[in-house]
Amino acid sequence: MRSWTVRPEEEGRSLREILLNSMQLSWTLLKSAKWNGRILRNGQEAHMRDRLKAGDRIDVRLPEKRPAYVPVPCRRELNIPFEDEFLLVADKPAGLASQSSRNQPDNSLENVIYSCLGCPEDFIYRPVNRLDRGTGGLMVIAKDGHTQDLLQRQLHSEDFQREYLALTEGIPEPREGIIDRPIAKEQAASIRRVITPEGKPARTRYRVLEVRGSRALVRLRLETGRTHQIRVHLASLGCPVCGDFLYGRELPEEFPGCFALHSADLRLKHPITGERIELHSDPPFLRA
Numbered sequence: 158m159r160s161w162t163v164r165p166e167e168e169g170r171s172l173r174e175i176l177l178n179s180m181q182l183s184w185t186l187l188k189s190a191k192w193n194g195r196i197l198r199n200g201q202e203a204h205m206r207d208r209l210k211a212g213d214r215i216d217v218r219l220p221e222k223r224p225a226y227v228p229v230p231c232r233r234e235l236n237i238p239f240e241d242e243f244l245l246v247a248d249k250p251a252g253l254a255s256q257s258s259r260n261q262p263d264n265s266l267e268n269v270i271y272s273c274l275g276c277p278e279d280f281i282y283r284p285v286n287r288l289d290r291g292t293g294g295l296m297v298i299a300k301d302g303h304t305q306d307l308l309q310r311q312l313h314s315e316d317f318q319r320e321y322l323a324l325t326e327g328i329p330e331p332r333e334g335i336i337d338r339p340i341a342k343e344q345a346a347s348i349r350r351v352i353t354p355e356g357k358p359a360r361t362r363y364r365v366l367e368v369r370g371s372r373a374l375v376r377l378r379l380e381t382g383r384t385h386q387i388r389v390h391l392a393s394l395g396c397p398v399c400g401d402f403l404y405g406r407e408l409p410e411e412f413p414g415c416f417a418l419h420s421a422d423l424r425l426k427h428p429i430t431g432e433r434i435e436l437h438s439d440p441p442f443l444r445a
Contacts, residue, residue: 159303163213172198173205175215181428182217183306190217219303228257230276231268238436243304243429244285244297245270248438251293251415255284270298285309286319289385291401291412294420294438295319307428313380316426321377321387322366322440324417326405327396328373332365336390340383349403350385352393359383361390372399374443376421387418399442417442 161180163170176182182190190196195218196203203215236248247266249255254265267282274280283305285297299305311317341356343349350356360380367374373396377387388404391397397405400412408416419440426433 159217159219161215163209163211163215165211167209168211169208171205172196172203172207172209172215175209176205176217180215180217181307181310182303186219186303186306190219219301228268228271228280228282229263230272231264232272233269235266235269235273236438237273238295238438239434241427241430242300243427244299244308246423246425246434246436247296247298249288249293249296249420251291251419251441252413253293254290255287255296256282266296286312286382288420289388289418291415292418292420293415293441294321295423295436296420297423297425304428311426311428313382318422318424319379319420320422321379322419322421322443323375323377323387323391324369324399324442325373325375325391325396326399327371327394328368329363329365329375329391329394329396334363335380336361336363336393338390338393340386340389342384350383350389352389357381357383359386359390361387363391412442 159180161175163175167175167179176187197216198207199214237245238248239246247270249266254261257263257265257267270282271280283299283302285299285305285308288294288296297308299308308317337360338352339354339356340350340359341353343351358381362378362380364376365373366376379386388398388401392404398416398418400408400416419438421438421440423434423436
């Protein structure tokens, strides 16, 4: 259920305007609520053209999709630095897949979240951003479709900023800059991505924080969200992420089942409450 109380400055606006602008429902969700849910004005059925008065209470009951499948519970320790009724932020361990799959049905962040929430019957997994299996750190999961829609609209804006830390083989030159190189899939059957003029635009800001012999600690911020973007961009500089088996070289003794890339900082404007959320996660490769 989503609710809104009409403000004095909103008096005279139509219900449609309030739903789309003030409550920020997408057209898809609005139509779904209209035909498959309920939209109430002061407890009574309402119509899109209704003109509203200050103090009117709007309640929207959005129909939920039926779960496509029931996840397998996976009980393991998980740090959740933020949670409320709308969303949670999980600190995903490196080496854990973000989502279950046919080949990995029972050991993913999806399975762990399902267990942490008490295995609800109506559970639907709604990740807002995804991390590669080998990447650890902060990941946002919405608890309902409306919150997920609002968060995904914020991605790569000032209201949803993520910064990563990486340990690279080699020192990027220049030490600070923007990597602006389009990325595409290598070929249909491959999971690799490549730099190519035919690819989709991809921009990554980076800054070397520290040089450690032949390695560098680098802070990165995504301006776009292409698959493997940071890994591909750093490799294109000749400085792949340490332990990255796909774009550099695997280092199983030093980085077993993972590599040295971590979603370390999250700055988020809560899409429902407006609260500013700032979270930090320390990379395990810096604790050693």
